[in-house]
Amino acid sequence: MSVRIKYKKTAYSNSANTVLFSNEKFDIKLIRKFFSTTEYSYVRDLLKTSDLKKNIFIFKLSSKKKIALISIKNNLKSYEIENLGAEFYGRINQGRNVEYNILSDSINGNYKNFLGYFLHGLRLKSYEFNKYKTKKDNISINFNIFGNKNITSQQDQLKFQALENGTFYARDLVSEPGNVLHPDEYAKRLVALKKDGLKVSIYDEKKLKKLGMHALLGVGQGSIRGSYLVTLEWNGLKNNSKPLAFVGKGVCFDTGGYSLKPAKFMEDMTYDMAGSATVVGLMKSLALRKAKINAVGVVGLVENMVSGNAQRPGDIVKSYSGKTIEILNTDAEGRLVLADALTYTEKKFKPKFIIDLATLTGAIIVCLGSEYAGLFSNDDNLSKQIYKAGEKVEEKVWRMPLHKNYDKLMNSKNADVQNINYVGGAGSTTAAQFLQRFILNKTPWAHLDIAGMAFSKYGGALNSRGATGFGVRLLNKLVEDNYE
Numbered sequence: 001m002s003v004r005i006k007y008k009k010t011a012y013s014n015s016a017n018t019v020l021f022s023n024e025k026f027d028i029k030l031i032r033k034f035f036s037t038t039e040y041s042y043v044r045d046l047l048k049t050s051d052l053k054k055n056i057f058i059f060k061l062s063s064k065k066k067i068a069l070i071s072i073k074n075n076l077k078s079y080e081i082e083n084l085g086a087e088f089y090g091r092i093n094q095g096r097n098v099e100y101n102i103l104s105d106s107i108n109g110n111y112k113n114f115l116g117y118f119l120h121g122l123r124l125k126s127y128e129f130n131k132y133k134t135k136k137d138n139i140s141i142n143f144n145i146f147g148n149k150n151i152t153s154q155q156d157q158l159k160f161q162a163l164e165n166g167t168f169y170a171r172d173l174v175s176e177p178g179n180v181l182h183p184d185e186y187a188k189r190l191v192a193l194k195k196d197g198l199k200v201s202i203y204d205e206k207k208l209k210k211l212g213m214h215a216l217l218g219v220g221q222g223s224i225r226g227s228y229l230v231t232l233e234w235n236g237l238k239n240n241s242k243p244l245a246f247v248g249k250g251v252c253f254d255t256g257g258y259s260l261k262p263a264k265f266m267e268d269m270t271y272d273m274a275g276s277a278t279v280v281g282l283m284k285s286l287a288l289r290k291a292k293i294n295a296v297g298v299v300g301l302v303e304n305m306v307s308g309n310a311q312r313p314g315d316i317v318k319s320y321s322g323k324t325i326e327i328l329n330t331d332a333e334g335r336l337v338l339a340d341a342l343t344y345t346e347k348k349f350k351p352k353f354i355i356d357l358a359t360l361t362g363a364i365i366v367c368l369g370s371e372y373a374g375l376f377s378n379d380d381n382l383s384k385q386i387y388k389a390g391e392k393v394e395e396k397v398w399r400m401p402l403h404k405n406y407d408k409l410m411n412s413k414n415a416d417v418q419n420i421n422y423v424g425g426a427g428s429t430t431a432a433q434f435l436q437r438f439i440l441n442k443t444p445w446a447h448l449d450i451a452g453m454a455f456s457k458y459g460g461a462l463n464s465r466g467a468t469g470f471g472v473r474l475l476n477k478l479v480e481d482n483y484e
Contacts, residue, residue, distance in 0.1 A: 002139070003089075003141050004143070005123075005142075005143045006144050008145060011146075012103065012144070012146040016099065017067075017068070017101065018065070018066075018068070018100065018102075019068045019102040020067060020068070020070070020106045021071075021072050021108070022106075023072060023108065024073040025052065025071075026047050026052050026057070026069065028040065028044060028047070028069070031106045031108075035067075039067065052071075054071075055071055055073075055084060056071070056084075056088055057069045068100065070084065070088060072111070078392065079392065079393055079394040081118050081121065082118070083121055083461045083462065085118035085122035085123075086122060088118075088122060089122045089125045089126055089141075095139065097141070097142075098141050098142070099142040099143075100141075101143075101146055102115075102143055102144065102146070103147055104145055104149055104151055105148065105149045113152060113156055114150060115145070116156050119152070119160070121462055122143075123160075123164050124164060125461075126141070127167075127463065127464070129172065129175040129466060129467070131172075158288075158289060159289050162285045162288035162289035163472070163473060163476055165288055166281040166284045166476070167285075167469040167473060168281075169284050170281030170471075170472050171468070173186075173189075173280065173281075173467075174270070174271045174277045174455065174466075174467035174469075175467045177270055178253035181270070182252050183220065183228055183252050183301040183302055186228075186250065186276075187202050187228045187301060190232065190280065193232065193280070193283070193284060196284055196287040197234070197290075198232045198234055198283055198284070199231075199232070199234075200230065200231070200232055200233075201231045203229040204226055204227075208229060212320050212322075213340040213344070215317050215318075215319040215320065215337070216229065216320075216336065216339075216340040218311045219337055220302035220303055220304070222257060222305040222306060222307040223302070223304070223307070227301065227302045228302075229298065229299070229301070229341060229344065231298050232279075234283060234287050234291065234294065234296070236292050236294060236295070237292060237293060239294075242294070242349075242350060242351055242352045243294040243349055243352070244352055244483060245296050245349055245353065245354045245355070246278075246279045246282060246298070247356040248273075248275040248278060248297070248298070248300075248357050249272070249357070249358035249359065250299045251269075251302055251333060253270055253272070253305070254269040254331070254334075255269070256330065256331035257306060257310055257311055257331060258306060258310060258311070258312055259313060259329045272334070272359050274454030275356070275359060275360075275448075276301065276357075278454075278469070278470065278471035278472055278475070279297040279357060281469060281471075281472040282472050282476060283295065285472060286476070291484060293484055295479070298341050298344065300340065311330050312327070312330070313329060314326070314327065314328070315327045316414060317336075319336075319339050319343065320339075320340040321438050324417075325339070325412075325415055325417055325418070326412040326414050326417070326419065327418075329419065329420040332419045334359070334360050335358075335360065335434050338356055338435055338438075339435065339438040340438075341356075342435060342438045342439060343440060346443050350443075352483075353444040353446070354439065354445045355447075356435065356445075356447050358448075358449060359449075359451040360428070360431050361427050361449055363426075363431075364428040367428065370456060370458075371396065372398040372453075373397045373453045374400050375397040375398060375446060375447070375448055376400050376401075376402050376428075376436075376446065376449070378436060378439065378444065378445050379446070381444070385482050386448075389474055389475070389481060390474050392477055392481075393473045393477050395473055397474070406433045409423055410433055417437055432449070435447055453468060456468055
């Protein structure tokens, strides 16, 4: 499915499918000039017998023309406008080619960028991953924008496009099967992002061993594929100010290792690299829109497999931080990857803050379902900023507790720390408590457990079933509102 949007400066054809916007009462007297006399009478009569609680009506006027009437309710938030665009796309996507003229002059009210948000939501909803289907539908949905008012500026169009490109890139990465997007291939793809203006550095196994990243390397040692740490740097300020840092878990496939996962739904473990995909998508968006910040993305790329060389329960590894970790469960692997990545990010880049993202625990799904990501942090101000940004784009987070009393559940008899709480309970909190031990210099830090948000079997307001790209828009909003 392809969606094309063109801004037209010519007069629109009154014989084509048309999109008009009314107030929440569907009082079309205010937009009467956009109807012919016959059309106006016909639509007005139909509205009299219609359920006006709906947001969208589509009236068929002839075999060649429909009018879509969309109500703009009072005090809509930007994400509600996006949802409206997504809803409209769902209504007209009937598996065949279609074209609509959108009349921007029919938009009334004091909404800044209404049309921009509307089209942004529409495009986000239109995403689908059909790369491996041999028969593609080649369906096109075209929108022509007519009018002189409420037109999205070219600068804002570029911002929306950058955000869509970053979100779609993240969704593409998560959607790839494990036999295609293994760590070797993933690292190669990230090198290609240099064309967007990012500085990309690849640390392979040889370099990681030299650095002492044995926590990360231990996870990937059972795979025939390599293990990598990749850094993506964006210097939008052209100075030496401290960057904002984003760290992502990139377990390209997770069997659980010798602590083997059940066979049922193991195929979904291709999305265990969704945290890294969010970081990559965000960095791509920031570069494309030339964000006026310095930022760095750091992703650890591994494959957690079973083999004669795989990590065993009971192994002890030395992390990049110097702390030793006892591996009690090889399926608690993401935190091992993040442990080395977090310490390296803090030491190497000395950032203003570090935000990590990971599909880390099933426990967060038990707690929050697929409505909120779990937020854990050592900094109240950063937590508030993330929470507010999430509310604005409807990628919501809920702050969960961290407390020193949880540390005793992660203390090891044989090493500095163990990688799982065997007493039971507080699975997501103890995982975050583990990660916090690898923030050594009190850098403001937040951990987002996105296990319930990265992949949807049901679809959401702005995405169909599958990869959601959760976090790209959230973190972009955080940067936009607080650091640019």
